[in-house]
Amino acid sequence: MTADKIKFGTDGWRAIIAQDFTVYNVARVSQALADWLLASNKEAKVVVGHDCRFGGELFTEMVTKVLCANGIKVYLAKGFISTPMISLGVLKMNAQQGVVITASHNPPSYNGYKLKGAHGGPSSPKDIAAVEALIKDEVKIPAENLAHWEEKGLLEYVNLEDMYIEYLKTKFNFDELNNSPFKLAYDAMYGAGQNVVRRLLPGAVLLHCENNPGFNGQAPEPLDRNLQELSKTIRNTPELKIGLATDGDADRIGLYDEDGNFVDAHHIILLLVHYLHKYKGMTGKVAIAFSATDRVKRMAEKYGLPVEVTPIGFKYISEIMINEDVLVGGEESGGIAVKGHIPERDGIYDGLVIYEFMTQTGKTLKQLCEEVYEVVGTFVYDRNDLHIANDKKEAIIKKALDKGYTEFGKYTFNTIETIDGVKYHLDNGGWIMLRASGTEPLLRVYAEGNSKEQTADILEDVLATIL
Known part of the structure; x- marks a missing residue:
């Protein structure tokens, strides 16, 4: 019997749990990854973790067992983590690769497998294609359990959440943010960002920050239609001035202004370019996916910043960020990366930059959007x-x-x-x-x-x- 062909899309391999996303197929991908890594590095180290989805622990266990059985050192995250935590972990631990078991914003019936490169962002399209080409129909499942590999020194548990939080504290002034005149509401969509915001912004109003592997039956995608409870909460609570939402693995962002109106990724990209360049004097290329608004080109032109348009898939933007000086890289779906952070989408980081922008200027999100419209026109x-x-x-x-x-x-x-x-x-x-x-x-x-x-x-x- 020929096994199913496993294909990586714009951001990893995704499939329906127990239909194609099985423990055995996860083992097939993991063996291909091991073969690819060992061809160029006999001392390879990999950071592995899962988000809040159903079966995450089971699938990461298989990834870990296969990699360890091939002599590859694994740093395994304790509990659920966000995708940016893995990417940061790869960089901090000097690992060659990261694996996140996540289907990001897909419906609850899906899970997925994302590859992260040594640079702390999505693996390059070339590397992903190389791993995909090595996936065999049949693989041997290691019999040894995780305790065996830990004893052998090939498995080490790491706390990526603590690592990420300590890192964010070096990037933002949380005393200032926690005393912001603008109160923040956060909707984790039952996703992997829930603990971080709770720990860093204890005064925030939290929605859907419980562990619910089925996401209450809804795809955890930060779109207006999926976030009506957040919108209503802001409209009914006058002191709430900003709503932040992140997807299942917390790498995508959605925002709401003080009136409970959705602020989409196009506006967020423009706000970030405007703040980082106009207010903070930072420069660099602006890299946008093909589906992003052309107003970004208009703003970049006015600010004298170069622009590059890429195919859809953050891996293309990440590749530019590794090789060039990029100020903001973003896509229409809410995946945005900014200079000063890793070359990775990060909904929480982006949200904190916007929150800092509001706090430092004393302006609401609506007022800041008006500033953007003065530069590029309303849309x-x-x-x-x-x-x-x-x-x-x-x-x-x-x-x-x-x-x-x-x-x-x-x-x-x-x-x-x-x-x-x-x-x-x-x-x-x-x-x-x-x-x-x-x-x-x-x-x-x-x-x-x-x-x-x-x-x-x-x-x-x-x-x-x-x-």
């Missing part, structure tokens, strides 16, 4: 995820690539880009993008207009055209 972004059959999804993308769409209802466009998906630059200054998911029967439709009404109208016209 509203939205995205529609269409769950449609794969053949229909492929047909729409094929037509788009073949330039089969000449307009979308009343909306005409002047240029088309195809870096990753198909992006139409509209004559009204907005844009539309079509992109198929590589792993699910899903077509993503992105749109940006100058107002909420216009953006909703653009999406309506796009759907009427393509469906």
Whole structure:
């Protein structure tokens, strides 16, 4: 019997627990990782951990056993951890690799396997492809338990949460933040950021900061539709001035202003560039994924900062960050990295930078967004995820690539880009993008207009055209 082909997508391998994401398949990937590491380094060390998802401990145990059986030293995190904690741990422990068992923001039925490089960020696309190519159909499962490997000195337990918290204390003034005139609410979405915020900002109002491996049945993705309780809490509590949310493994961010309105990743990227450059005098390249707003280019141009647009997947941004001086690197889905931190998305770190911005300027999030609009103009972004059959999804993308769409209802466009998906630059200054998911029967439709009404109208016209 031929085993299933395991494929790494934009950010790791993800599959449904007990269907394809099995202990045996985790062993297959781990053996491939061991083979790849040992080919270039006989003394390899790997940091391993899992987030709050179902089965995390079981799967990390298998990763650890396979790596140790190959003579690879494993630093295993105690309890659940966030993805940025693993990346920081890899850097701090001088390890060659990190493995996080997480499916990030995916629905609760999924788990996944993320690879982190020695630089403290996602492994490069080239390295991931090399590991993937080594995955065999059959592997031998080691019989020895973890206690055996600990005794042999190949397994060491580490407290990555403490390490991460001590590190954050060197980056932010928590006395100042804890006395901020702006009270903060935090929604962990039952994810791996819950302990950190509780420990660092004891005055924060906490939502969904309990361990619930099924995330109460909802995908832990920090989108407005998934965070209505946070929005309502802010609207009903006048002293709350900012809402921060992070996804299942705490590397993605969502924000709310003092009125309980969602502040999306496009605005967060612009706020970070604005704060770090205009207020803190920092410089560097701005690296954005193809699905990010073009307003970032506008701001970078005004501030004299170079910009690079990458395919979708943070690993592409991370690669630029390792090799170049990058001020902010970010994607539309809420994965953002900033200068002065590791080349990794980190929802909590990004949230603290914005909270510091508010605290130091005495301005609310809404006022800071107004500052951004003064530079780039007002805009509203939205995205529609269409769950449609794969053949229909492929047909729409094929037509788009073949330039089969000449307009979308009343909306005409002047240029088309195809870096990753198909992006139409509209004559009204907005844009539309079509992109198929590589792993699910899903077509993503992105749109940006100058107002909420216009953006909703653009999406309506796009759907009427393509469906």
